[in-house]
Amino acid sequence: MVVPHHATGARLARHRLADELADVVPPALLADLVAVLAELVGNAVRHADPLPGGVVRVAWRLRPAAEGQRVQLRVTDGGSASGPLMRPSAPEAIDGRGLHIVAGLASRWGVERDGLGQSVWAEFDPAGLTRPDLVIAG
DSSP states (O other): OEEESSHHHHHHHHHHHHHHHTTTSOHHHHHHHHHHHHHHHHHHHHHSBOBTTTEEEEEEEEEEETTEEEEEEEEEEOBOSSOOOOOOOOTTOSSOOHHHHHHHHSSEEEEEEETTEEEEEEEEOGGGGOOTTOOOOO
């Protein structure tokens, strides 16, 4: 999917992902996927150049695994002078936590660069979805 290199791009991507995967993955995983996709698109808009046409490319792929669906999210933009970095942020800072959120929710994440720009990806393994620090009140 292609979204504008604008704040509305994150909203469009979140809604499309939620609509397409609502009946495919468990609700807890879907919530994590939506949060991470919003961070990745938001970072692309704030910190990277757009692809030609003023857009960001967003993709997701599901692959069957023994424990359930393995999901990969990928956001491709025109790149930036410095790649995505996890940076320390003070407790009172209003930004700087996006990649920490991605790293905390995804099983793994990374960056790939080519001649057109960069792709930031995050993978979610079904076996890694049980987080001991997560408490669900019933």
